[in-house]
Amino acid sequence: MKVVATYNIKGGVGKTSAAVNIAALAAADGLRTVLWDLDPQAAATFLFRVRAKVRGGGRKLVRGRTDVTDLLRGTDIEGLDLLPADFSYRHMDLVLDGAGRRTRRMGRVLDPLAEHYDLAILDCPPSISLVSESVFDAADALLVPLIPSTLTVRTFEQLSAFVEDEVEDPPEVVAFFSMVDGRKRLHREVVERLSTDRDDVAAAAIPAATEVELMGVERAPVVVHAPRSRAARAYRALWAEVRSRLGI
């Protein structure tokens, strides 16, 4: 099972949007896919109409006492299951802190899923935390949405450096541009320059588009509710890149 996490310290940059669209595309390709909603805000859980309630709470889950497969829920997307978020994830850092071997904790929740899935996608909450450390440990790839600006690029470089230096078996860190506004010159320039110059920046960029915003209303990923839109095409291109990088 390959593990991909959508990650950025900043909030509202398109992590959840990327996670659900990529998850839907992977499932449609016949890969057995699970999406783990790690965000207490439960955006992905809400999108898939699953009631956010983890029996026993996040504390028990991470301590390895709850059978994680009992918590899985099938979604409206064929072949895509969800490990729902729960309010108790707000205490995740606390739980992880007290749990010893903290960097392996996320991995231990994922271990029993490996025989059932080809791909796990982790939708991370914003903020750097102990959750992040164990995500870095468990992931094969970090997918980092960037809103085009010089500043976000610098933050990305810091993240890459941190992961490279601090994580024992570091995941591949791949950025992609998100909410790109083609009318802004700065956006166009930054995207143009970085996606051609750097191989840790995906060639595919997600345009700012109403269809993405409408996901919450449609309760479906863009690739499902507006498969012909530019945004859907961009997510498909992004998924193709991620898939070939993962070799699955």
Added chain:
Amino acid sequence: MPLDVPARAFALPEGVDPGALVSFLGERFDLAVDPPERTDHTVLDTADRRLRAAGAELRLHTHRGEPTMALAGRPGAPPLTATVRRRPRWLAGDLPEGPLRDRIAPAIGVRALLPLARVRGEVRPARVLNRDDKTVVRLRLATHAAVVEGGEVPLTPRLEVAGVLGYRRPFERLVSVLTTEAGLVEAPGSVADEAIAAAGGDPDGVPSKVRVPLRPDQRTDEAAVAVLRALAGVVEANLPGTLDDLDTEFLHDLRVAVRRSRSVLREMKRAFPPGPLRRQRDALRWVQAVTGPTRDLDVQLLEWDDLVATLPEDRQAALAPVRALLERRRRDAHRALRRELTGEAYGAAWGGYRRFLDGDLGPDDERPDAAAPVVAVAGRRIRKVYRRMVAMGEAVDAGSPATALHELRKRGKELRYLLELFGGLWPGDEARDMVRALKALQDVLGTHQDREVQADALRALAPDLAGVEGGPDALLALGAVVERLGTEQRAARERFADRFAEFASPSRQALVAETFRP
């Protein structure tokens, strides 16, 4: 543990209109009906249905003009697909690298994927929704037909129901409505099985093994003939695939069935009239002989990659001409095999053998074991062959020639066939247990002999190699391969003592004498 995604398939009774069923369900559940999908696909599996045995289902269809394989996922999930090249059959190596091949290859092994049936039809998907408008059960109403020569054969219309992970209750409620209120019953087999049967095939596939139920008190000639007929059926079933060269297992299974038949004729020879018996044994030996060279080359080629993989890369590259030569030889050998097995001699020999099995074996007085209970005759032979093996094995020491082990292996095969074909006559596990110990012994004896045969065969290539391009380099690298084979042969010989000790332990000797006593 598999995930809890329940699934059921129901047969629609004749005359039930699928549309009426949908409205019936619509009155009882919040049902979303999705647009119908047409399907036109070919069922793929190995001749012996290995994918079915592994719980997998593979289809071939055309997607955007390209031949595409689709491996069914768990119930309610999309298939894993890959674009392939159009071919009459696919070995694992013919599939594009990727997750589809990764999942199929271990299940099919050396066998080829073959088109087994063609299915056309329509599927109407629908979903049961809960209060939150979330999908909690998936349904598929399928009306299919098998495409056969000269038309289509309609298959049982079916309703397939798949649960959604974590929503078992609504699934169970729906199933209960379907079985009680609608009175539906479980569908008979899969669409694939039904289509294969409709096309005149056997859904269980081409057999390689036989299981013939025998009674201990049955006459020996009767029991032996029953087993031989079943084995002859395996030979005949595997002949077309052997001639068409679909994969190497057809020939292998054919030869094993012939070898087993010869073994039964030999072990139970006193149940048959001597003159005709001799002719039939000659006929089967001839079949074995004309199919031998192809099989030997198949083994060489099947083991070639593993063998070569142990060498440094430059050596591996140098060996390409050897492989090419082996392949050429194999092609020639198969051509010769084909000529023989489609020729008059084979027709006459096999026809004669079939008549022998179906005809009258003559008076009992020429055949002392004919009327004896099969349990007595088979038991006597098992004890005898076992005792003989023990004696032969005990005589083996460091100075014994390799042929001593080869002879022992031959007897081992004989014993194995006796146990496999007749072991069911005895209650308890002794026969099965013996097969296990015997297999362990035969493994080392097999490696020991096969490595020698392989090494000899490779040495014999030398004169032909000398002439081809890259020949001298290949010869040099070949030396390393032959050396490697020698090492493996010696290692097998070193393991022999332990395996034999287990096979011939005093407790087993006592048990064999006791279990198979007259």
